[in-house]
Amino acid sequence: MNTQQPLDPHGLGRVHFIGMGGAGMSAVARLLLARGVAVSGSDAKDSAGLRQLEALGATVFVGQSAAHVADAATVVVSTAITETNLELAAARAAGARILHRSQALAAAMHGRNVIAVAGTHGKTTTSSMAAVALQAAGMDPSWAVGAHVPDLGANAGFGSGDWFVAEADESDGSFLTYHPRIAIITNVEPDHLDHYGSAEAFYAAFEAFCDTIRPGGTLVACADDPGADRLARRRRDCGEAVLTYGQDPAADVVVLDATPHGTGSSCTLTFDHDGARRTVALTLAVPGAHNVADAAAAFTAGLAAGADPDLLAEGLGSFHGSSRRFDPKGEDGGVRVFDDYAHHPTEVAAALTAARDVAQGHRVLAVFQPHLYSRTREFAEAFCRALEIADLACVTDVFGAREEPQPGITGAAITGHASDDRVVSTPSAEEAIETVVARARPGDVIMTIGAGDVTALGPRILSALAQR
Known part of the structure; x- marks a missing residue:
């Protein structure tokens, strides 16, 4: 690259x-x-x-x-x-x-201070939150995000301010292109091994990403994630500027009292600002501990960019999510249907944990479409463990995307690790829809999960619920 x-x-x-x-x-x-x-x-x-x-x-x-x-x-x-x-x-x-594409995006950023958001998980949400928060702080940023952001009206926009927020994709190494003033690393967990070949090479790419930060720039890293924290320590040892965030009491921005509230969540952030210890309450319109962490990342980057902390918090409270990130598709008969782009075991677990918060004691039913044969092969057992958070998870055939089929790698590679009947194989979309609709009761949450065309199933599930 x-x-x-x-x-x-x-x-x-x-x-x-x-x-x-x-x-x-x-x-x-x-x-x-x-x-x-x-x-x-x-x-x-x-x-x-x-x-x-x-x-x-x-x-x-x-x-x-x-x-x-x-x-x-x-x-x-x-x-x-x-x-x-x-x-x-x-x-x-x-x-x-x-x-x-990454080089063309770098050209579009020319002349602006870049906030590049990297990490195995949470890039889209964090970059969306950062753009919304900076906009609320009166900084009129530009942005480029990997999904439509309803609060911004598009997946990209060019503002009059000095800052440009960009989602930085590690999947093919293209995140080394941007030379940010502020770099956010939400987490570092091996993925895309079809490109990198090994976990060691994946970690090395993130080290190289840190090295692309402009002189005098700042790394914003999650203190709760071992991979991100390791990069923060490495950069601090080199005398470079670092701000950390997380529940770790030693973080620069400490997250306290994270609490779910139905389809929302809240927390308190404590941090040093203008020579004093400050506290800001965050009330978010999106659920899950992972969204609290992403909001803390966006807030910390906003501080590094010089934004007013109270206005940042106000902006984060106005954020209503990005397309395909715990995206509400509708409700019928008291059953709510959501769609999520999660395609790594950690992301699947986070999405289903958030669904448990939203269901408030009712059941969570999922339709999961594995994405890529290589990822399914590498993480089959981990996917199964994540899916067991649901009361029922239907696993469809693999969405191969850019990859050719691999012998023996199907959805059954995941369900073969199931210890009970909570994770079942339903190769076709029709079978998956029939299974979850037959089990759904008022108050339950149904989730479609995956990076492929499983997103199209939400309306079909709602139609089937209406016909019961």
């Missing part, structure tokens, strides 16, 4: 995005449009996102053709675009500049 200093966006010429409808690509396209750059893009199918970009001034193509890149000076690709892609091949033959 190219980690050189970012390009000036106004030197890119016309920029063409291959696969512009994707969440990450559309965010960068939106930002470059806001900076006055000529943008075009293609995607295999039409979408509302493409039409929104067209309304903002982008030239949009449905389907691909070499003609689409004929006069493009710069072509942007994601890791998913292969060298055999006909638009990429044509761009290379024409001598166009080829940028990875």
Whole structure:
């Protein structure tokens, strides 16, 4: 991955995005449009996102053709675009500049102080919270997040302020591109071993990420997470600025009295500010201990950016979540349905624990779709243990995404570790829907969980509940 200093966006010429409808690509396209750059893009199918970009001034193509890149000076690709892609091949033959999505995002950030949010879990929520909190503090930040943020109206936006909040994706090493002024590390737990090959290489990538922080910049790290805390200690030993947060009494921002409140939560934060010990109460509209931790991360980064702590707390209280993060889909017959993007065992456990808080003594039923064959193979037993937090968890076939099927790796690789009938194999979506709907009673919570197309099941579950 190219980690050189970012390009000036106004030197890119016309920029063409291959696969512009994707969440990450559309965010960068939106930002470059806001900076006055000529943008075009293609995607295999039409979408509302493409039409929104067209309304903002982008030239949009449905389907691909070499003609689409004929006069493009710069072509942007994601890791998913292969060298055999006909638009990429044509761009290379024409001598166009080829940028990875992360490099184009770095160009869109040019001239701003970057807050880059990294970590195995919680990146999207933390970066969304940070952007909302800084906006409430009157700092008018720019932002780029891996999901639609209802409180911000989009997944990306360009503000007039000095700060730019960006979700920094570690999955392919592209988070080494951004050179942040403030870097947040929520946690470090091995994942994406299909790319890194080993846990040691994964940890080394986060060390390299810390080394990309600009001189005089600050690392914000979770004191409760061993991996993040290790990076904080390493950076402090080098004499660099670090702020930690968490329930650890030694943290710079200490989280006290974290308490669930139905679909919300609350806590108290204590910290030093302007030479005095301060206390701020946080009342959040999102559930779960993981959201409390993410709010503390966003708050700590806001302090490092010079924002008023009371205004930060007010902004965090106004945050209502990001798309696909404990996302309410509806209710029928007293049964509430939520959707969550969790696709790692730790994330699944956090989502189901939050669902227990929301259910308030009623049952939690889940439909889980494993994401990637490699991840399912590596974490099959851990997924099963996490799913046992639910009263019933239906495990579907694996959503392979970019990977080819692997022999013996199906949803049954997870359910084979079950010690009782709480975690069951339901290979098809239809079977999973039928199973949870048949068991659901008033007051129960049903969750669809996973990074694949399981998100589409929420409306179907609600329809089935209505027909009982």
